[in-house]
Amino acid sequence: MSIPAERRLNTVRLALRPVTPADRADLVALEADPEVMRFLNGGRPVPEEACPDSDFLTPRGTEPEVLAAHARATGAFIGWFALFDDGWVDGVRTAELGYRLRRDAWGQGHASEGARALVAEALGRRGFGRVRAQTMSVNTGSRRVLEKVGFRQVETVFPAFPHPFPGVEHGEVIYEVRRDDI
Template identity: 45%
Template sequence: MPGVHLVLETERLILRRLTPDDLDNLVELDNDPDVMRFLNGGKPVAREEIRDVTLPRLLAYYERPGGFGFWGAEEKATGEFIGWFHFRPQRDAPPGEIELGYRLRRPAWGKGFGTEGSRALIERGFTEQGVERVTAFTMSVNTGSRRVMEKSGLRFVRTFFQDWPESIDGSEEGEVEYALTKAEWEAGRNSSSTR
């Protein structure tokens, strides 16, 4: 599927490939303590780590087949970088199962961008990429992210506990998994179109 991963447009967003020119965007994103609160406890991430480890890891997805990976998100009206989404297979996931994730700048919170981008990726996955099940994970206490998952059509599956090298505030409450199957997604679309 060459080209499937180039650009995806929604009503208010352009989802595009990340490039090395996004380094400053990623440094700003990963150094906002509120953005990173549920990821690393809000600690800053060194520019060198983002340049030498994070960005090459994100860009490497474009070499893989299937059009999965990371999308930089820009607001159409302003062209402003607001964060990124990922839609990719997890290590050891069964075929057809894809993980959804997102990391958005604080000024973009509460505006429905997370839901809008997530729904677009889910629809593409189910209609064009052979996806059978979408999963998403976050800390149990991350109510904002959980709301995005629910508004995107995913349903709560379970709470689970992992051993992390360093615990962060709220980790004692565990992690949550949400998921949506293609059959559930299709049933939801059919029921809303018959109303």
């Protein structure tokens, strides 16, 4: 299956393209890593059939908003990025950024590089006025990524977790970047 060029994004080191069912094994393996899932569900592996009623995304290769990220140099699967259209929120057309990377890709700038590309796409060609992202307060790695890309913290929330795990008591932080900020 050929993916149209307008649905792809390339950065210096990453090739981003919509996920397909052929990505399922990589997506499932990503969520089987307890460290990858630590700030989403306390490190519990996600079942292969996914978690349709969870409050976090468990892509399986059919989600149009999700982009598989591969290293341009090697073609290796690095993880995924997503940009969701949240519609008009407080009078501003808003998108939500999400991402999840393999542990061996952490600390190499891939998250910042991919997030920066999606933010530029959202605030530029796609016409959003704001991009938001949310992470656990204790997830310092994700917070650093968002700050590097230009996001600023705007709120802390305390959602109810049906199965609480360490760190949830500190809440989740919501970050945003607006077109006017860049």
